[in-house]
Amino acid sequence: MVNFALTEEQQEFRKWVHEFAEREIRPVAPQYDETEEFPWPVVKKAAEIGLYSMDFYLQAGQDESGLMSALALEEVAWGCTGIGLGIFGTGLPLAALAGNGTPEQLKEWAPKMFGTPEDPRLGAFAVTEADAGSDVSKLRTSAKRERDGWLLNGTKVFITNGGIADVHVVVATVDPALGHRGQATFVIGKDTPGFREGKKERKLGIRASHTSEIVMEDCWIPAENLLGGDEKLAAKIERARSGQKTGKTSGALATFEATRPMVGAQAVGIARAAWEFARDYAKERQTFGRPIIEHQAIAFKLADMALETDAARLLVWRASWMARNGQPFPHAEGSMSKLKGGEVAVRVTDEAIQILGGYGYIKDFPVEKWHRDAKIFCIFEGTSEIQRLVISRALAAE
Ligand SMILES: Cc1cc2nc3c(=O)[nH]c(=O)nc-3n(C[C@H](O)[C@H](O)[C@H](O)COP(=O)(O)OP(=O)(O)OC[C@H]3O[C@@H](n4cnc5c(N)ncnc54)[C@H](O)[C@@H]3O)c2cc1C
Secondary structure (H helix, E strand, C coil): CCCCCCCHHHHHHHHHHHHHHHHHHHHHHHHHHHHCCCCHHHHHHHHHCCCCCHHHHHHHHHCCCCCHHHHHHHHHHHHCHHHHHHHHCCHHHHHHHHHHCCHHHHHHHHHHHHECCCCECCEEEECCECCECCCHHHCCCEEEEECCEEEEEEEEEEEECCCCCCEEEEEEECCHHHHHHHEEEEEEECCCCCEEEEEECCCCCCCCCCEEEEEEEEEEEEHHHECCCHHHHHHHHHHHHCCCCCCCCCHHHHHHHHHHHHHHHHHHHHHHHHHHHHHHHHHHCEECCEEHHHCHHHHHHHHHHHHHHHHHHHHHHHHHHHHHCCCCCCCCHHHHHHHHHHHHHHHHHHHHHHHHCHHHHCCCCCHHHHHHHHHHHHCCCCCHHHHHHHHHHHHHCC
């Protein structure tokens, strides 16, 4: 049976998050966009009401519809997606920890990512390097066995929460010749000698989100910081060296399919913010003796903006449901939802600027910021081109 209606409980939950976004996020969004500071006070408020917590993810994991995270992320992004990343950016390192670590490792490190409501902390997931973005197999941060532990050397770039997180989940190579099959995932705790923040990036959009390099110089970590443990890594490397194929979808790809709808949900939040604002403006603004919404050229733009936003949301909800219910992703439906969300957010925010005319282009109105914020959704967590590659490969494999 297919049911598109949200339950009363889901509607209540969405309203609760929306009110938080309206009260605590939207009013301060321009300020953080301007200063590029990390929105600690907002994250703290989110932690106090339980929106930023381990418990939120545990509850979302139990929600059979799979929609809880998607609903929350859309509403928060409606408020400001830069601040939204401050609140939900820890979800990605948490997924990496849960996907690669043992239950004991998850129990040890996940609470450190969140801290307490009085003193919230962050997590970061570091894969990208200067010469390895889309092509992750080329990453060169090395991990070598030393003194019953691991010695890490290398620099990661563009890391969300990089250097300000208490817990960094880092992908490094143990054997570069084996590409991604020679890679392992490690966890690095706060104040580890040899680990430091590099350059903080200045950005076009999502400026409340912190993006930095992280540098590892002879950074030694104990053996137990290898996620999944020694035996699992040894077996993986052995299989890769003997040229053996696993025959099933790689764990990393499956994790991406499950996390990409969450990226799509944030993009939907920006798109909705933009078309709602443009609609209200178009009802007020008069030209040639009538509200501009009565000019068909503007009315049709609004129709397309609402249509595309709904289409993107439906893809996000479908993929969220598939992820929660252990469905395979035969057509890479997770990637589809992220691709559609990002491209819709860019188009809808562009049209919102057009509808506001000159007022769309200046900072007194929020739509120029939404357009700047939207673009990242076609770039991070797999560019639009990479999503198309993943989808087309899934189709070709059928
Ligand atoms: C604000 C921000 C936050 C980020 N946060 C994180 C984070 O927390 N952790 C992390 O690890 N990384 C993070 N990233 C990195 C991000 O995931 C990468 O920038 C992204 O994957 C693209 O890699 P690249 O920049 O090296 O581009 P490249 O891989 O160099 O791509 C350049 C262009 O070539 C295209 N291209 C590449 N390969 C192909 C192909 N095979 N076919 C067709 N086209 C192709 C791309 O689509 C793109 O248009 C972040 C980036 C930004 C900007």
